[in-house]
Each structure stands twice: as C-alpha cells, then as structure tokens.
Amino acid sequence: MVQNLQKLCSMMTEKIFLQIINSLRAEATEEVSLDSPEREPILSSEPSPAVTPVTPTTLIAPRIESKSLSAPVIFDRSREEIEEEANGDVFDIEIGVSDPEKVGDGMNAYMAYRVTTKTSLSMFSKSEFSVKRRFSDFLGLHSKLASKYLHVGYIVPPAPEKSIVGMTKVKVGKEDSSSTEFVEKRRAALERYLQRTVKHPTLLQDPDLRQFLESSELPRAVNTQALSGAGILRMVNKAADAVNKMTIKMNESDAWFEEKQQQFENLDQQLRKLHASVEALVCHRKELSANTAAFAKSAAMLGNSEDHTALSRALSQLAEVEEKIDQLHQEQAFADFYMFSELLSDYIRLIAAVKGVFDHRMKCWQKWEDAQITLLKKRETEAKMMVANKPDKIQQAKNEIREWEAKVQQGERDFEQISKTIRKEVGRFEKERVKDFKTVIIKYLESLVQTQQQLIKYWEAFLPEAKAIA
Amino acid sequence: MIFGFQTEFFQIELEEGLDDGPDFLSEEDRGLKAINVDLQSDAALQVDISDALSERDKVKFTVHTKSSLPNFKQNEFSVVRQHEEFIWLHDSFIENEDYAGYIIPPAPPRPDFDASREKLQKLGEGEGSMTKEEFTKMKQELEAEYLAIFKKTVAMHEVFLCRVAAHPILRKDLNFHVFLEYNQDLSVRGKNKKEKLEDFFKNMVKSADGVIVSGVKDVDDFFEHERTFLLEYHNRVKDASAKSDRMTRSHKSAADDYNRIGSSLYALGTQDSTDICKFFLKVSELFDKTRKIEARVSADEDLKLSDLLKYYLRESQAAKDLLYRRSRSLVDYENANKALDKARAKNKDVLQAETSQQLCCQKFEKISESAKQELIDFKTRRVAAFRKNLVELAELELKHAKGNLQLLQNCLAVLNGDT
Numbered sequence: 106m107v108q109n110l111q112k113l114c115s116m117m118t119e120k121i122f123l124q125i126i127n128s129l130r131a132e133a134t135e136e137v138s139l140d141s142p143e144r145e146p147i148l149s150s151e152p153s154p155a156v157t158p159v160t161p162t163t164l165i166a167p168r169i170e171s172k173s174l175s176a177p178v179i180f181d182r183s184r185e186e187i188e189e190e191a192n193g194d195v196f197d198i199e200i201g202v203s204d205p206e207k208v209g210d211g212m213n214a215y216m217a218y219r220v221t222t223k224t225s226l227s228m229f230s231k232s233e234f235s236v237k238r239r240f241s242d243f244l245g246l247h248s249k250l251a252s253k254y255l256h257v258g259y260i261v262p263p264a265p266e267k268s269i270v271g272m273t274k275v276k277v278g279k280e281d282s283s284s285t286e287f288v289e290k291r292r293a294a295l296e297r298y299l300q301r302t303v304k305h306p307t308l309l310q311d312p313d314l315r316q317f318l319e320s321s322e323l324p325r326a327v328n329t330q331a332l333s334g335a336g337i338l339r340m341v342n343k344a345a346d347a348v349n350k351m352t353i354k355m356n357e358s359d360a361w362f363e364e365k366q367q368q369f370e371n372l373d374q375q376l377r378k379l380h381a382s383v384e385a386l387v388c389h390r391k392e393l394s395a396n397t398a399a400f401a402k403s404a405a406m407l408g409n410s411e412d413h414t415a416l417s418r419a420l421s422q423l424a425e426v427e428e429k430i431d432q433l434h435q436e437q438a439f440a441d442f443y444m445f446s447e448l449l450s451d452y453i454r455l456i457a458a459v460k461g462v463f464d465h466r467m468k469c470w471q472k473w474e475d476a477q478i479t480l481l482k483k484r485e486t487e488a489k490m491m492v493a494n495k496p497d498k499i500q501q502a503k504n505e506i507r508e509w510e511a512k513v514q515q516g517e518r519d520f521e522q523i524s525k526t527i528r529k530e531v532g533r534f535e536k537e538r539v540k541d542f543k544t545v546i547i548k549y550l551e552s553l554v555q556t557q558q559q560l561i562k563y564w565e566a567f568l569p570e571a572k573a574i575a
Numbered sequence: 576m577i578f579g580f581q582t583e584f585f586q587i588e589l590e591e592g593l594d595d596g597p598d599f600l601s602e603e604d605r606g607l608k609a610i611n612v613d614l615q616s617d618a619a620l621q622v623d624i625s626d627a628l629s630e631r632d633k634v635k636f637t638v639h640t641k642s643s644l645p646n647f648k649q650n651e652f653s654v655v656r657q658h659e660e661f662i663w664l665h666d667s668f669i670e671n672e673d674y675a676g677y678i679i680p681p682a683p684p685r686p687d688f689d690a691s692r693e694k695l696q697k698l699g700e701g702e703g704s705m706t707k708e709e710f711t712k713m714k715q716e717l718e719a720e721y722l723a724i725f726k727k728t729v730a731m732h733e734v735f736l737c738r739v740a741a742h743p744i745l746r747k748d749l750n751f752h753v754f755l756e757y758n759q760d761l762s763v764r765g766k767n768k769k770e771k772l773e774d775f776f777k778n779m780v781k782s783a784d785g786v787i788v789s790g791v792k793d794v795d796d797f798f799e800h801e802r803t804f805l806l807e808y809h810n811r812v813k814d815a816s817a818k819s820d821r822m823t824r825s826h827k828s829a830a831d832d833y834n835r836i837g838s839s840l841y842a843l844g845t846q847d848s849t850d851i852c853k854f855f856l857k858v859s860e861l862f863d864k865t866r867k868i869e870a871r872v873s874a875d876e877d878l879k880l881s882d883l884l885k886y887y888l889r890e891s892q893a894a895k896d897l898l899y900r901r902s903r904s905l906v907d908y909e910n911a912n913k914a915l916d917k918a919r920a921k922n923k924d925v926l927q928a929e930t931s932q933q934l935c936c937q938k939f940e941k942i943s944e945s946a947k948q949e950l951i952d953f954k955t956r957r958v959a960a961f962r963k964n965l966v967e968l969a970e971l972e973l974k975h976a977k978g979n980l981q982l983l984q985n986c987l988a989v990l991n992g993d994t
Binding site for chain 1: 804807808811812814815818819821822824825826828829832833835836839840842843846847849850851854858861865954957958961962965966968969970972973976977979980983984986987990991
C-alpha cells in the first residue's frame with residue numbers, strides 16, 4: 106500500500122508540475138507578445154512607470170550559451186541580458202526525485218535519492234539524465250546558492266528541514282510505516298525544493314545547480330552537518346544577526362518596503378494559523394480512518410451473530426462499505442497532508458527567506474550609512490590636519506577620503522541594486538505564490554470531489570441491500 | 576413542538592419537529608404489534624412528548640395522552656414529568672412479579688448536558704480572546720450540539736412510553752395510568768445513598784445468581800438457542816455501539832476543523848494584497864458550507880447508527896433479564912419438585928409442598944409462554960428497526976454526499992473560470 110501511496114504522490118506532484126509548466130508555457134508566449142510582466146517591476150521601481158512594449162525579437166533571439174559563466178561573474182551581467190534569456194527560453198525543465206534507497210548500515214547509513222531531469226534547455230548536455238544524491242547534497246546546494254545570492258536580494262528557496270529523530274529511525278533500520286512515511290515526506294519535499302529552485306530564472310543559470318543536476322560525482326558537503334564547525338559558526342552568525350536587527354534603525358525612504366514587510370509579517374501569521382488547522386484536520390482524519398476500520402470489524406462480528414439471515418447479510422455489507430470508506434479516509438488524509446499542509450509549510454519557510462532578504466537590505470543600508478559616517482570623520486580629520494599644518498598627514502587624509510568616497514558610492518550603488526532586485530524578486534514571488542496556491546488548492550478540492558463521488562458509489566450499492574431486509 | 580432552553584448563559588426558544596429524531600421502533604410498532612395487527616389498539620392509547628423544557632439541572636417533559644379507554648377521566652390530557660418519574664415507573668415494572676414474563680422496555684438514560692454545559696461555559700470565559708466571527712460561529716456550533724442532545728433525550732423518553740403503551744399487558748398497568756394522568760407531582764424522589772447501595776448489592780447477587788442459573792441446561796431448544804444467541808449478540812452490540820460512537824465523534828472533530836480552516840482562509844482573503852484574495856474568500860465560503868454538511872453527516876450517523884445500537888444494547892439486556900427470570904423460575908420449580916419428593920418420602924408437610932410446587936409450575940409455565948412470544952416479537956422489532964435505520968442512514972449519506980459534491984463542483988467551476 107505504501108508503494109501505491111508513493112506512486113500516487115509522485116503522480117500528483119508530477120501532475121501539479123505539468124500544470125504549472127503548461128500554464129507557464131501559455132504565459133510565456135503571452136508575455137512576449139505584450140508587455141512583459143517580468144519587466145514591469147523593474148520599470149515600476151521608478152516613480153513614473155514608463156511601460157515600453159517589448160518587441161517580439163526577443164523570442165527569435167538565440168538561446169545564449171551560458172557555459173562560460175562562473176559564479177561571481179553572474180552579478181556583472183546586466184539585468185536585461187538575464188531577462189532576454191528568461192523570456193527566450195520557455196521554462197522547459199522537469200525535475201523528479203524518486204527511488205529512495207538505503208545505502209550502508211548502522212549510524213553511517215543514508216538514503217540516496219534519484220534526481221531525474223528532463224529538459225530541452227540547451228545549457229544542459231543531454232535532454233534526460235539522472236543522478237543519485239543524498240540529503241546533505243541538497244543542503245550543500247542550498248548553502249552554496251544562499252551564500253551567493255541571498256545577500257544581493259534574491260529569494261533563494263529554502264531546503265527541507267533536517268530531522269535527527271526521523272533519520273535515526275531510518276538508519277537503525279526500523280522498517281515500519283512511520284519511517285516509510287518519513288522517507289516519502291522527505292522525498293516529496295526534496296522534489297518540491299528542486300522544482301522551485303529551477304523555476305527561478307537566475308538560479309537556473311547557476312553552475313552549482315547544473316553540477317548538482319548533471320554530474321555523477323559530487324563532493325560531499327560536510328559543512329551542512331548541524332554539529333560541524335561550520336554549523337556552529339552558522340549558529341553564532343544567526344545569533345549575531347538577530348542582535349544586529351534589533352539595533353539597526355533604518356530611515357526608510359521608500360514606503361513600498363515598509364508596506365511589503367508588514368504584509369509579509371501578516372501573511373506569515375495567517376499561514377501559520379491555517380497550517381495548524383490543516384494539521385489538526387490531517388490528524389483527525391487519520392483517527393476517523395482508524396475508528397471506521399474498527400467499526401467495520403465490529404459490524405461484521407455483529408452480522409455474524411445476528412440470526413435473521415437477511416439482516417445478517419445487510420450488516421456484513423455495511424461492514425464492507427465501512428471498510429471501503431476507511432480506505433477513502435486514508436487517501437483523503439494523504440491528500441490533506443501532501444497537497445494542503447505541505448504547501449503551507451513550504452510557504453511559511455519561503456516567507457522566512459523573503460524576510461531574510463529584507464534584512465540583508467537593511468544590513469546593506471547600514472554599511473552604506475557607516476561608510477558615510479566614516480567619510481565624514483575622515484573629512485574632519487583632513488580639516489584638523491590642515492589647521493595643524495602637517496603636510497604628510499594631510500596627504501594621508503586625502504587618500505583616505507578618496508578611498509571612503511569610493512566606498513560611499515559603492516555602498517549607494519549596492520543599496521540601490523539590492524532594492525531593485527528585491528522589488529523584482531518580490532513581484533516574481535507574489536506571482537508564483539498566487540499560481541502555486543491556486544493550482545494546489547484546486548487540485549486539493551478535486552481530491553475532495555473524488556472522495557464524495559466514491560462515497561456516493563458505495564452508499565448507492567448498499568441501499569438496495571438494506572432495503573432487501575425482509 | 577417547542578423546546579425551551581434555559582441555561583446560565585443562554586436562553587433560547589426553538590421550534591423543532593421531531594421528524595428527524597431517532598426512531599427505534601418501526602412504524603408498525605407504535606401502537607401496533609407486528610404480528611397481531613390490531614388497529615383499534617392504536618386509537619385506544621396514544622402517548623407522546625409534546626413539549627420539553629430544559630432548566631438549570633433538570634428537564635421537564637410534557638407527556639401528552641390521547642385515549643378512548645374508559646380508565647381515564649378525559650380523552651386527551653397532558654402532565655409534566657421529570658426523569659426520576661420515568662425511572663420510578665420502570666422500576667415498578669421490574670419489581671412486579673406479574674410482569675416477570677415480559678421484556679420490560681429499557682429505561683431511558685439520564686439527560687446529560689454536563690459536557691455541553693462545560694463547553695458553553697468555557698466559550699463564555701474565552702469570549703475576549705477570539706474575534707467576533709469566531710465567537711458567533713462557536714456559539715452556534717455549541718447551541719446546535721445542545722439542541723441535538725436535547726432532542727435525543729426527549730426521543731428516548733418518548734420511545735420508552737410508546738413501548739409501554741404498545742404492550743398489551745403493560746399498557747393496562749395502574750402505575751402507568753397514574754403516571755399519565757395524575758397532574759400533581761408524583762413525589763418520587765431519586766434514590767438516596769442507602770437505596771443506591773441496596774440496588775448495588777441486589778445487582779451483584781443477581782449477576783452471581785445469573786451465572787449459577789445459566790449453568791442449567793434448558794430442555795427447550797427454543798430457549799437454549801435464544802440464550803446462546805442473546806449472550807453473544809449483546810456483547811457484539813456493545814462493541815459495535817462503542818466503536819460507532821468513536822467513529823461519529825472523529826467525524827465531528829474533522830468537521831470542526833473545517834470550521835477553523837474556513838475562518839483562517841477568510842482572514843487570508845480579507846488581508847491579502849494580490850488577486851488571490853477573491854480565491855481565498857470563495858474557498859473559505861466552501862469550507863463553511865461543506866462543514867455544515869459534514870456536521871450533519873456526523874449527526875445523522877449518530878442518530879441512525881450509534882443510537883440504534885445503543886438502544887438494542889439496552890433491549891438485548893432486558894431480553895437477557897427475561898431469560899434470567901425464566902431460568903430462575905425453572906430452578907425454583909425444580910427445587911420445589913425435589914422438596915415435594917422429599918416431603919412425600921418423609922410424609923411431612925406434603926400439602927404445603929404440593930401447593931408450592933403447583934405455584935412454581937404455574938409461574939414457570941406462564942413465564943415460558945409469554946417469554947416465547949416476547950422474544951419472537953423482539954426479533955421482529957429488531958429486524959424492522961435495523962432495516963428502517965439502515966435504509967435511512969444510506970439515504971441520508973447519499974443525500975449529503977451529493978450535496979457536498981454539488982458544492983465542490985460549483986466552487987471549482989467558479990475558481991477555474993476566474994483563473
């Protein structure tokens with residue numbers, strides 16, 4: 106039954122992804138012929154949005170070979186170049202995570218997952234290929250992407266969470282339903298993680314991502330372990346960040362950012378509340394399934410001891426119906442969880458990433474601000490030196506002033522850059538969020554429809570049996 | 576029919592019909608016997624509960640009688656009775672030796688609003704901590720729950736009276752007539768501690784005795800079969816009743832979750848800045864509506880399945896009690912026979928022994944005869960009641976599933992049309 110559930114889950118996620126792909130395809134062609142929505146956020150960062158229509162020539166533009174890119178260079182590519190490529194390529198890439206396999210024994214054991222990529226994008230050497238990856242590889246990928254892109258304002262999708270308890274059970278070799286459930290949950294989460302990451306046009310270009318998808322051998326990412334040196338350093342940094350956040354008092358010149366931050370705060374709270382309710386529903390549905398199964402058995406026993414033949418038969422039929430309904434409840438609980446609940450928890454973590462990006466902007470501002478203050482100090486020093494008439498010190502002061510003027514300019518550029526990037530990213534994120542929620546919720550409602558249709562079938566079959574009691 | 580509520584917190588007056596109340600008796604049984612169809616007996620005595628009032632810690636039932644029998648002063652009249660008076664009537668039947676050969680209709684369970692009252696109290700205390708909509712929603716939910724329990728307890732008291740009124744012997748009982756007609760308080764107090772303790776010991780003795788008596792093999796095949804059957808049936812009904820209860824309760828919990836999900840979606844819908852807010856509001860509406868249906872499913876399962884099983888748990892116990900009484904009288908008869916033989920052998924107190932043996936014989940035969948009929952009727956009643964309830968259960972489940980399906984499909988059509 107678990108294998109069926111697995112197949113069901115991967116089928117469902119494939120279906121969801123196909124639908125997303127299809128709608129993206131539809132949108133991509135629309136986008137290019139009219140005003141590209143991808144462009145608008147950039148334009149609207151200026152006070153007066155001047156919408157310049159995009160000529161269809163971008164569609165005809167050849168797919169740019171991006172193999173020459175290496176990680177730091179990507180920031181120097183103009184935004185327009187990135188846009189062109191994104192619009193020129195239809196997002197024709199499909200990722201599947203499947204076949205979890207236990208490798209090794211005891212505490213050193215780990216689960217290996219097959220990552221299959223199907224694509225027509227030219228940046229990949231083949232159109233279909235698969236590799237074996239373990240969980241820490243995914244974490245390593247995320248860590249690399251985060252270190253490159255988060256601090257310049259890109260919303261990098263967060264990786265699935267670690268679970269020491271869950272993994273220990275699997276390692277120890279408990280072949281029970283809870284560990285299979287855990288592996289399935291993780292597999293689905295890894296798949297969603299990769300799908301979200303490749304959907305991001307900038308991240309898709311990243312060589313680390315390509316290496317992750319393509320190369321058969323991947324260097325072990327040891328720094329992802331929670332208790333490694335790097336892990337502890339991460340924790341220390343996180344704490345320091347938290348303290349800093351409290352002490353930075355930013356003069357927000359742009360109301361858009363303040364508004365957005367508040368919106369995301371609200372959204373976060375609401376999603377958490379909804380998530381808690383959906384988790385309760387999953388729990389109760391599982392309970393209902395168990396109780397229905399127990400009742401079915403009990404009704405069968407009652408039917409056996411009933412000495413009126415027709416009633417006895419009807420009671421046995423009732424027991425059968427209830428057993429089938431129990432199956433229905435189980436499947437529904439499965440849908441409740443994998444479609445609804447996991448969607449919500451993914452977005453709760455995504456919003457945390459969004460908040461992180463806003464925080465980086467604040468830090469960037471702080472850096473700029475600090476540079477300005479230092480420049481002021483250097484100018485004061487220069488003035489003092491001039492009064493005290495120390496020619497060599499004056500030269501030093503002038504040098505320092507030049508140095509800090511450059512830093513101030515750089516700080517301002519960085520700040521503007523990150524602000525622009527965030528605006529674009531948030532626009533993209535909101536669009537994705539709307540699409541995601543709509544698609545998944547509709548899929549979920551369709552699962553509810555199926556349940557009701559099955560219920561009708563079962564009870565319609567039972568009714569004549571009940572009426573036949575003479 | 577008007578139900579009135581009066582609790583510490585809410586005073587509600589609702590008009591409700593008992594049309595979807597539990598119905599453990601088949602239609603035929605209300606005043607009619609399944610086998611002996613006697614139309615006249617229907618008009619002769621009709622009893623129902625026309626009104627009920629729930630006060631702080633007691634429920635007052637208005638028992639309404641329509642009768643053409645000469646025993647009553649009027650043709651139509653009503654009195655107000657409380658639960659203890661129903662119990663008094665039931666106990667008077669149990670204690671009456673003349674009725675030993677009948678299945679005594681099981682007493683209705685005590686009205687228990689404690690759980691519901693506690694929830695209402697908690698809601699009242701927590702009023703400040705939730706939004707106005709949430710509070711109104713929860714209040715409605717709890718009121719509906721209270722009403723459901725109320726309707727159930729009224730129905731169960733009514734069923735008891737109807738069973739008595741339908742029974743050709745019990746309906747003539749004097750206590751029953753007093754119960755129906757005497758419009759003053761019967762001054763029947765609940766049992767005090769001493770009496771409750773006495774009852775407890777009586778029950779213990781009875782069950783010990785029951786074990787001894789049941790060891791005696793019955794010559795009569797019919798009764799032997801019935802005994803084995805009832806024993807097993809009673810246990811299985813008990814199990815099924817408990818499991819059915821748990822199932823309906825889980826169903827209700829899931830329905831309550833829909834409520835919370837609907838509220839959260841509503842909040843999301845009103846606060847979101849993108850065009851998804853319309854989407855959320857529609858889905859929130861869907862969850863609110865579907866929740867009402869799910870709650871009805873749970874309530875109907877409770878009514879048609881759980882309550883049916885609970886009732887037949889009590890009735891099968893009453894049937895077992897009848898068999899016990901018969902076995903008891905059989906043992907007494909056999910003992911009397913032995914005593915007579917001994918007396919004849921010793922030639923001492925023979926007449927006394929003879930009379931006592933005669934009495935025991937008469938008692939045993941009388942019980943056996945009526946018991947046989949009662950058990951046959953029990954089976955007929957049971958089959959009819961199960962049939963009715965299972966058919967109604969299936970019909971209601973279908974109705975609700977179709978309703979749900981319609982709701983979901985409509986919502987999906989709107990959502991897909993918008994996107």
